Amino acid sequence: MDIVLVTTVIASLFLVIGAAEPIAARLRLPYSVILAVLGVLIGVGALFFLRTELTDALNPVAEAILGLPIRSNVFLYVFLPTLLFQATLGMNLRRMLDDWVPILVLAVVAVVVATLSVGYALAWASGLPLVACLLIGAIVSTTDPSAVVTIFRSISAPRRLARIIEGESLLNDAAAIALFGLFAGFVMLGVPDPSLLEALAQFPLLIVGGVLTGWLAARVAIWIMALFVRHPLAQISISAALPYLAYIVAEQSIGASGVIAVVAAGLTLNLIGPGRLPPQAWAYLRDVWDLLAHWAGALIFILAALLIPRLLEEVRLEDFVLLGVVILAAIAARAVILFGLLPLLTLMKASPPVERPYRIAILWGGLRGAVTLALALAVTESFRVPSDIQRVVGILATGFTLFTLIVQGTTLRWIIGRLGLDRLSPLDEALSRQVVAVALQTVREDVARTTENYELSHDTVRAEAKRFGERLDAAVKAAEDSVDILDRDRITLGLIALAGHERDAILARVRERTISARMAEQVLSDADRLIEGARSQGRSGYQRAARRSVAYGSAFRAALLLHTRLGLSRPLARLTADRFELLLSQRLILRDVEDFIDGRIRRIHGRRVAELLQELLARRTEAVATALEGLRLQYPGYAEELERRFIRRTALRLEEREYSAMREDGLIGAEVHTALIQTLDARRAAAERRPRLDIALRRAELVAQFPLFADLDEAALKRLGRALRPRYVNAGEPIIRRDSVVRSVYFIASGAVELETANQSWRLGRGEMFGQLAILMKRARRAEVRAIAPTTLLVLDEARFRRLLARSAALRAAVRASAVKRGIDPEALISDAMAAE
Structure with a gap:
């Protein structure tokens, strides 16, 4: 095929992509619907000009369009990793965890339920083997909620709702493609009725293998990117290789799910990358991936739509009946999840509520898109799949996609209007x-x-x-x-x-x-x-x-x-x-x-x-x-180290601003400014490193660090270390309740506590003790002691404390100081304790 002609066709497709967005905004239709319609029109036009005798002048163009290398592996290995990887980079993962229950229900449970619902309904209505019907169910179970997200954002819907839909769109592709791989393997092996448990038993292996592959690939990529901190283009290039290598290694070398590997790699980079890369480099990387994903999403949709006329060439009258079964089964399965399972989980306090109008919008907004067409294309290309199954898969998947785009997509905004979601609330x-x-x-x-x-x-x-x-x-x-x-x-x-x-x-x-x-x-x-x-x-x-x-x-x-x-x-x-x-x-x-x-x-x-x-x-x-x-x-010293780091970073920022102002005023040239900024970047990299916090201390080391035990010899310290019992208290947990009888003295090895009486409160930190006055005065504790940070305490019983008090002058001095602070006669207290001992 002439490379010039192919390049011309691809460049023209970019013109179509550029024109589709303003057309969609003008017609108030989802962007994906416009792309699909334009793709179908281009495909129909190419077939028409190639087969008509009106003119032969456009035959080379029609042949170039129909001869584009549109194969399922192009969708799955080129476009899909780009879309999934960019989606993970653009998500607020910490906020998504707040709604992980509805996200997983829609992305995993709903996919499995839709696959089984469509599969068994088709097996009942047709003469196809059950495994082929389940394969069709897996193909049509993955949704493309991008249209819903776009409309919700345009009407300023709550961010939480958009986040749920984005999470579903990210994870349901992984679940559906994993199921597709399982049932496609059974079809190719000629297994007509596989065991459902046998099929689902392989599902966790695909997920675990994909997660480990993606996580390891991302950690290696992040380590390499951190070495190139001054080269943002090199970092972006490494990020461009990450999803494709993770996908290929998982699919070809390990036999796991490549989609899940890409998702895991993107999630890992999203969580760790901002802390390892400079802010400008991270923002630049995300901008580049946003553009790549926009092009990939548009191309995968319009190229898949070009195939629709050819996939529907052999349609028969009975296929419309089967298509109706697929539509009803898929919508019913999604409705069961949205209106049955989610409210039940909300009643059980296992999931935050999702309002009914939004559930209706999500139900009707379950559009199918390019992934469904790509999976159907993979089946029609496989010589190991019987031809009658190829035909049915291609027709039903394509017909169902067209139904969701043309019927649901064009009426989605009207549905949202009827639900009142396009109007601001009185509060808004x-x-x-x-x-x-x-x-x-x-x-x-x-x-x-x-x-x-x-x-x-x-x-x-x-x-x-x-x-x-x-x-x-x-x-x-x-x-x-x-x-x-x-x-x-x-x-x-x-x-x-x-x-x-x-x-x-x-x-x-x-x-x-x-x-x-x-x-x-x-x-x-x-x-x-x-x-x-x-x-x-x-x-x-x-x-x-x-x-x-x-x-x-x-x-x-x-x-x-x-x-x-x-x-x-x-x-x-x-x-x-x-x-x-x-x-x-x-x-x-x-x-x-x-x-x-x-x-x-x-x-x-x-x-x-x-x-x-x-x-x-x-x-x-x-x-x-x-x-x-x-x-x-x-x-005690770590907060000061962080504050010094903050001051150094602030000084560097102000210094950079002064250099830029001098450059704009013409006081220094570009060469001098570049040299100064390079030196500044090196100092900033050193200032960005956070000081190390060491908390791993053994009991003997903790005892040795207490100033209260400074005058004890080594043998006494060892005996004391064996006598002290460690106790770990979480923040907010009470240690001694008011009016309770105290039987032990507490030494704070790490953490902080707050002592609160009816009139005052004070705080104690590392190296201090409490409980000693209540023991020496032989009365109930009038103050309540509560941890205000995760705290490690060393607890000494009353008898051992009295013996220790007799031997340690430093401990007696500390007891005197605490008694004076609380208005108690220290000498009488100490003498009584010594006499009792």
Whole structure:
């Protein structure tokens, strides 16, 4: 085939891709529907001109179009890895974990149910073998929810809903292709009725092999990319090789699922990459992959659509009956999951609720696309599949795809309109009025400064100011006098605005590198939770999200268990260092948003709402300070090391800004500026490295580090080490309850505790003790002691403590100091203890 002609055809397809998006926006149809229609028209036109006798001038073009190397392996090995890999890079994985139950239900359970439903319904309605029917079910079970995501975003639907659909679109391809591989193998081997348990038993092996392959490939790629920190183009090139190598190795060498390998590789890079690569390089890499995925998605759709006329050439009347069976079975299976299983899981508190209108939109938005056509094409190309099965697979898969695109795709927006999802709620309308009022206030101030600087005509300025002031007054009145908005909704609006501003402040700090790339995604996830919590549940949702941002999660508790039971300290050290940096970042951001309440929210929502928001913000600040203080007491020097690192990074940012200003002013040339920036980058790479946190201490080492035992000899220290019992306490867990009888003395090896009485409270950290006064005074403890950080305690019983007190002058001095602090006569206390001993 002439390379010039093929190049011309491919370039023309890019013109079609460029024109499809504005056409879809103009017609208010999903982009994928327009691509499919254009592809079918091109395919029909090529067949028409090739077979008609009207003219032969266009025959070479028609032959080039029909002769394009469109094979299933092109879709599966070239386009599909690109789409899956980019989807994983663009997802907020930490937020997706909040909805992992509905995502997995839709992506895995729904695929399996649809495969079985379609397969058994076809086996009942046709004379095909069961395995062939199950193969068809696997082919048509994978959905393409991109149209739904696009429409939901265009109507500002909750991000959580879009996240569920994106998660489904990412994982259901993997599940469907894995099932497709299983049943295609049975068809090629001639097994008419495979054991369902035998088929599903191979499913975990495909998944585990794919996950391990993708994870290992991504870790190797990240290690190599980290070596090329100053070469972003090299990093992007390595990322371009990653999904294809992972796919090929999994499929060809291991026999696992290549799709799952690509997904695992993308998820690993998404989680680890931002902490290992510079922020600009990571942003550049994602931009490049966004463009590649846009082209790949459009090409896979339009090329697959070119095949539709040929796949439907042998259609028969009875095929329409089977197509109706496939449509009904597939929709019914999806409806059972959405309206049966998901509500049941919600009632069981196993899944967050998904509103009924959204479930209807998801049901009708289950469009099939290029992956379904590619899998059908793979069956029609295989010489090991009987010809009658090839024909039925091609016709039913193509017909079902056309039905979802033409019928469901074109009516999806109408369905969404009927459900009321395209209209703003009263709360959102009120929010839009607040946004307009705040924006116009800022614009008025900026315009006033601009007119003053340019010394414009006074009469003109007065006339325009009056006109603009009238519009501003109307906007402010509409915002303040909304009679249909309750006070609690005004508070909700203020919280949404506050959380939104917090997110903007985080992005600004990330761009200027005040917050490290390692922490950027997590603090942004916390801000998103604040926004969604305020939207869905108002003040209580905002406070719940705020508490969660400083709480110790399940991962931290698991790392603590590994440390205490197995002696594996590295996971706990990494998570503790992350928590240090996260809390410092949160403290920085909370100080940034304080002025926003007085500067913006007070002018729109009034003094009472502003004061309430100030109170909520003060509680968050106090919670962050408490958590940070607990870590400071636990690891006294580490917080200072992080703060020094923050100061160094801030100084480097300001230094870079000065160099850029000098370059723009012509004070230095491009060569000098480049040399200075290169030197600065080397210093920045050193400043980005986080100091090491060592928490792996043995009991003997812990005892030796206590200043209280400094005067004991080595033999006494060994005896004491054997007598002390370690106890591990999680944050928030009580150690001694008020009015309880104390039988032991507690020495803080690591962590921090808070002692609280009716009148006061104070905190103790590493190297300090508590419980000694209650034992020596022989009365119940009046203070309650609670851990404010994960804490390691060394516990000594009363008898051994009294003997130790008699031998250690340092310990007696510490007891005296604690007694003086609490207004107790230390000498009488010590003498009584010595006499008793």
